[in-house]
Amino acid sequence: MDSISQRPLGVNTWVWTSPLTDATLPPLLGSIATMGFDAVELPLENIGDFAAETVRDSLHGMHPYLVGAMAPGRDLVCADSATILGTQRYLSACIQLAHDAGAPSVCGPFYSSTGRLWRMDDDERASVYEQLRRNLAPLADEAAGAGVVLGIEPLNRYETSLINTVDQALDALGPLLGPAVGLALDTYHLNIEERSSADAILRAGKHLVHLQVCGNDRGAPGGDQTDWTGIIEALDAVGYSGPLNIESFTSHNASIATAASIWRPLAESQDRLAHDGLAFLRSLTRSGTATPLLQGDHR
Secondary structure, eight states: OOGGGGSOEEEEGGGTOSSOOTTTHHHHHHHHHHHTOSEEEEEEOSTTSSOHHHHHHHOTTOEEEEEEOOOTTOOSSSSOHHHHHHHHHHHHHHHHHHHHHTOSEEEEOTTSOTTBOOOOOHHHHHHHHHHHHHHHHHHHHHHHHHTOEEEEOOOOTTTBSSOOSHHHHHHHHGGGOBTTEEEEEEHHHHHHHOSOHHHHHHHHGGGEEEEEEOOTTSSOSSSSSSOHHHHHHHHHHHTOOSOEEEOOOOTTSHHHHHHHTOOSOSSSSHHHHHHHHHHHHHHOOTTSOOOOOOTTOOO
């Protein structure tokens, strides 16, 4: 069987809506399952937005994966004690929800609020990384106890100045890396920050726990400039068996469009973005080659 066939192919509900709630989750997951996805990525933007029971009752056989959102005011570094404690409580709730919903991981840029930027020299960066390890450690212990893995995601330079590359993530997390803490990578950010996305995946190696995919323009994967052949070959080389989850966003939701800088539609419809992305991912083979979708080809 092709290695790609063994990896769940999923999509993030941010493609359609934000925030995900108990009211919006069941019909949306029903639609996603009907499209043929194996997995679904569920963003918990606020504690209590949706319940584990709602997730379990709405999966239609799909694998659930949980992601967090580092909104303004969520920081594990360079912040007051109340902010850090509040962020830890939020991430703790994410871990508990993942456990209760049957999700194996909780992934996101769990270090600083998205969009927070500041300059650091080498000594300052080392100090901030040490602070991150200290404040992330109790959450790593919680995750281990819950049987959940925390996947820490590097972001591009326009969304954070703290962890942009795989090498920085490995340096920042250091001794925390293991069964309960790994890396969550996103082909969009890799495309901006890494000289080679495939080489970055190889450097992540056994610590890669989750992969989000999209075109280099944030649209559907496939037919874009991304080296999908190299990426799939690298995933095979490191033995990655986790999901390939499409993460994109809708321009029709003001808050999410602003947060993700989505200023124009990335497909003729959000359903079409998901359909085309899934068709491309299904077309990938063990060797990493793919049958490109021609414009207007909606297989």
